[in-house]
Amino acid sequence: MEDKEVQVESVSLEDGKEEQVTTEDVVTEQPEITEIDKLNAQIAELNDKYLRVAAELENTRRRAAIDADASARNRAMSVARHFLPVIDAAYAALSHNPNDEGIKSMVRAIEAACGNIGMIKIESVGQKLNPQFHNAVQVVEKENTESNTIIEEMQAGYMFGDTVLRPAMVIVSK
16 A cells, blocks of 8 residues: 555634624725715705695686686675565566566566576476475365475576575475
8 A cells, every 4th residue: 555645734723713894894885975966856856846836826726716606606696686586576567467568578588687697497387396496385285186296386486507596485286
């Protein structure tokens, strides 16, 4: 057998320990925020503020337009309510003197004016009682008539657009 020579290096305990690293030794590298990045962030923030202000302005304009329309409608309805007694008087005059051409002409003019502003008379006689449009002041028994059918109108009711100005006062069959 041949003799082989083995060389052994010297090993110490220090070689087995790994080098310990402390946080002080580690340098954290944070990218520096450049002036361009700051300006881009400021532009984005100002753009966001601008868009919010523009949206708020548009909402304010829309609300103001809606409020103006509602206010004008309420004023018109108030004026129309004040004319209801005049309209009632014209129809009462026509019922007392149905052949008077002057009264007929006045009633036609009132109906045309009411139609022009969107005020319409609620149809009642022969209709079923609808508490939204009719106020039943009397219930009578009448043959050959369905129950809850309006048989007579004591005072006309009117609507302004889709709003009831005054419900019709009616007599209903039992």
